[in-house]
Amino acid sequence: MLAQHHYRAADGTPLSYRQAGPAGGQAVVLCHGLAAGGSQFEADAAHFASLGFAVLVPDLRGHGESGTPPSRSPDDFAIRTLADDIASMLDHAGVAQVHWVGNSLGGIVALDLIGRQPQRFDSLALFGTAFALNLPVVLVPLMPMLYRWLGRDLLARITAVNTTRHKPARPLIAAMARAFDPQVGAALIAHLRRYDLHANALAYAGPVLVLPGGRDGAVNLALRPALKRIMPRPNWTVVELPQAGHCANLDATDAWRAALLAFWTAGVSAPALQ
Template sequence: MAGTKKVDMIYRPEFLPATFVERDHVRLAYGDVGPKDGPGVFLVHGLAASGMQFTADAHYFADLGYRVIVPDLRGHGRSGKPAQTDLDAFSIAELSNDILAVADHVGAQHFHYVGNSLGGIIALWALADHGPRFRSFASFGTTYSLTTPKAGVGVLKWIYKVMGPNLIGKIGAIGTTKNKQARPLVEAMLRSIDVDVVTKIVGHVGDYDLIDRAVKYDGPILMLKCGQDKSVNAALSATLAQMQPRENFTLIDVPNGGHCANLDATDEVRQHLLNFWQRVEHDRTPLAARS
C-alpha cells in the first residue's frame, strides 16, 4: 500500500454519498469510499460537527487503498434522532452502539478508528466490550476524562437563542480553525446543529472518566496532542499520567493543530495516521511473510 500522496488541499462543505442503516428506530447515515477489501478505517467527527469534516480525508485515504467509513452521529448531519429525545437517548453508550451498528452493516469486523473530540470519547466507551474489533484507536481533540460545570448547558442554549445559527456558524468557524479555506466547511456544520441534541450530549460528556477503559485496551493507541487546542490540553494531565507509561500508547505533538486538527494541520495529521496504521499492520504481519 502506498505511503504518501500529494494533493491540493480542498475543504468543501460537502458530504460523501450516504448509505443508511436503522438502529432502534434511528436512521443513521454514513459515507463509504475506497476498495471494499482494503483495511477498514472509521473517521468519526465530534459534537456539533458532521461527517463532512472528513470528506476530503476520506477520499485521500481511499485513494491509498483504505476502505473509509465516515458516519454522521445521531442528531448530526444526515442522521436522524430518536422520537423521544430524552437525555438517555444521547448517552455515550448509545452513540457508541450506533457506530458498532454501522460497522456491522458494512461487514467491518476489524477496523482502525480515528475520533475527533466526541468521536474519540465514543470509541473509549466501546473499547471495554469491543476492543478486539479495533485494530487501532487514534484520537485528537479528545481527553479521556473531563469535569466541567453543569451550568454550561443552560448557557449554550441561551447563546444559540440570542445569536442564531448563522452568527454561531461564522464566529464558531473563526474560533475552530485558523485555516481560512476550511472555515466555510466549519460554518456549514455549525449552522445546521440541533441545539437540543447538542445540549443533551453535553449533559453526558461534560463529566466523564474513561481512562480505565483505555488502560484495559491492549491494542495500539495514538493520541495527537494539538498545540492550539488549549482547552483540551488543559484537561489532559490525568489522562497522560495513566497512559504515557504504557507501551501501546503513542503521543505525538501537532503544534499547529487546533481542536479539529485535520482541517488546519491536514498534512501532519494524515501522515501521522498513515505512519501509525502502517506500523500496526507491519506488527500484525507474521515474520515469515515480511521477508
C-alpha cells in the same frame, strides 16, 4: 465519490454513513465531534481511499444526515448509545475490525466501545479528545441559549473562528455548526460534561495514537495532565501537532494524515497490559 448508506439504530433512529475505497482494504473509521458531521472528513476519506483503505465516515445521531429521536432527551444521547450506533454501522457495513480515528466526541464514543468490544479495533487514534471531564451542570442549557441569543449565523461564525486559525477551514466548520440542532447539543452535553473513560483506554492492549493539537487549549487542559500520568506505555504513541487546533484534520492536514499513515503502517504489536 463517497457512497451514502442508511440503517436504523436499535431504538429505530435513522442513521447514515458514507463509504469509500476498495472493499478489501484495511477498514478505517473517521468519526466527527460534537456539532460537526461526517462532512468534516470528506476530503480525508477520499485521500485514504485513494491509498487503498476502506473508509467509513458516520454521522452520529443528531448530526449531519442522521436522524434524531423524537424526544431529543438526554436519555437518547448517552455515550453508550452513540457507541452502540456505530457498532451497528460496522455490522451493517460487514466490517469486523477497524482503525478508528476519533475527533472529540468521536474519540469519546470509541473509548466507550473499546471497553466493551475491543475486538472491533485494529487500532485507536484520538485527537481533540480528553479521557475524562468533570464540568459544571450549568453548561447543559448553554448551547440552546447561545443559539437563541446570538442566532445561528453569528454563532456559527464565532464557532469557526474559535475552532481554527486556518481561514480556509472556517466555512466548513461554520456550515456544520449552523446546521446543528442545539437541543441535541444540550442532550449530549448532559452526558459529556462528566465522564471518565481512563480505565477503558488503559485496558486496551492494541496500538493507541494520541495527536495533541498545540492550539487546542481547552482540551489540552484535561488531556495533557492525563498523558503525563499514562505515559510511557508500550502500545501508546503521542505525536504533537503544534499548528493544529481542535479539528486537526482541517488545519494541520498534511501532518495529521502523515501521522496516521505512519501509525497504521508501523505494525505495532503491543503486549497485554497488566
